[in-house]
Amino acid sequence: MLRILVPDLYVPSIYAVNAETLVEKGIRGIVTDLDNTLVAWNEPEAPDKLVHWLDGLREQGLRVCIVSNNKEVRVRPFAERLAIPAVYEAGKPRIRAFMRALEIMRTHPGETAMIGDQLFTDIAGGNRMGMYTILVVPISDKEWVGTRMMRLLERQLLRRVAPPLTRAPEGDGR
Ligand SMILES: [Mg+2]
Numbered sequence: 059m060l061r062i063l064v065p066d067l068y069v070p071s072i073y074a075v076n077a078e079t080l081v082e083k084g085i086r087g088i089v090t091d092l093d094n095t096l097v098a099w100n101e102p103e104a105p106d107k108l109v110h111w112l113d114g115l116r117e118q119g120l121r122v123c124i125v126s127n128n129k130e131v132r133v134r135p136f137a138e139r140l141a142i143p144a145v146y147e148a149g150k151p152r153i154r155a156f157m158r159a160l161e162i163m164r165t166h167p168g169e170t171a172m173i174g175d176q177l178f179t180d181i182a183g184g185n186r187m188g189m190y191t192i193l194v195v196p197i198s199d200k201e202w203v204g205t206r207m208m209r210l211l212e213r214q215l216l217r218r219v220a221p222p223l224t225r226a227p228e229g230d231g232r
Contacts, residue, residue, distance in 0.1 A: 061185070062181075062182050062185045062186060063177045063178070063181060063182055063185070063215055063219070064181070064185070064219045064220075065177075065181045065185075065191045065192060065193035065219075065220070066190050066191050066192065067190075067191070067192045067193070068192075068193045068194075068220040068223060069192065069193070069194055069195075069223070070194070070195050070223050071194055071195065071197070072090070072095065072096065072108075072111060072173060072194055073107070073111060074194075075173065075192060075194075077114050077115045077117070077118040077120060078118060080118070080120065080171055080190075081118050081119065081120065083190065084168075084169055085120065085169055085170065085171045085190060086119070086120065086121065086163075086165045086169045086170070087120065087121040087122070087123070087159075087160070087163035087164075087165035087169065087170040087171070088115060088120055088121070088122045088123070088170070088171050088172075088173060089123050089124075089125050089156060089159045089160075089163075089170060089171070089172045089173070089184070089189065090122060090123070090124055090125070090172075090173045090174070091124075091125065091126060091150075091173065091174035091175060091176070091179075091180045092124050092126040092128060092132075092133060092136065092137075092144075093126065093128055093132075093175075093201065093202075094175045094176075094196035094197045094198055094201060095173060095174050095175045095180070095194055095196075095197070096108055096124075097136075097197065098197045098198035098200060099197075099198055099200050099201045099202065100128075100132060100200075102135070102136065104136065104139060104140055108140075109140065112140060112142070121163040121164070121165060122142050122143075122163075123142065123143045123144065123145065123159040123162050123163050124136075124137050124142055124143070124144035124145070125144070125145045125148045125150065125155050125156065125158075125159050126144065126145070126146055126147075126148055127147065127148050127149065127150050127179060128146060128147075129146060129147060130146045130147065132146070133146035134146060143159075143162045143163075145158050145159055145162075150174075150179035150180060150182075150183040151178065151179050151180075151182040151183035151186060152183070153183065153186055153187055156172075156183055156184070156186075156187045156189070157187075160187075167187045167188040167189050168188060168189075170187075170189045170190070171184075171189060171190040171191070171192055172184025172187070172189045172190070172191050172192065173192045173194060174191075174192075174193065174194070175193065175194050175195065175196040175197070176196075176205065176208065176212065177193065177212050177215060177216070178208050178211075178212065180193070181193055193220070195223050
């Protein structure tokens with residue numbers, strides 16, 4: 059098993075990520091994926107629950123930056139509405155976009171968490187950077203066809219590295 063694919067934490071959804079706990083661990087910044095992590099794939103609306111969760115992070119002094127492999131037209135309007143900086147067409151797991159996010163948040167990798175729903179992009183990239191990596195169960199089955207292919211392999215790996223987790227209850231994170 060490649061260490062680089064193993065998350066530090068595996069949770070049902072972002073709402074299981076506790077801001078105070080992260081701060082106690084010395085985390086100051088959060089890089090987060092967008093699709094199927096914050097909301098369903100290509101979902102343009104941010105639910106109130108997400109807005110409150112983000113407010114909670116910021117109240118704890120945490121900085122947040124979206125890093126997404128999706129296109130500007132998808133990522134930018136979503137991020138702007140939430141007043142969060144974002145890097146689109148990130149090419150995760152390549153490190154370039156992660157470096158950019160650190161620059162934006164002015165944090166070091168060791169004090170930064172990466173939250174995402176995919177092992178091969180989010181977790182691999184975050185681990186390469188030396189960040190604290192948090193894997194969430196994808197919000198929806200709907201996704202880009204390339205992602206769906208990778209899920210087959212991902213499921214095999216997950217069975218080895220983490221106890222089975224199920225999706226958050228219907229309506230969670232949408
Ligand atoms: Mg995703």
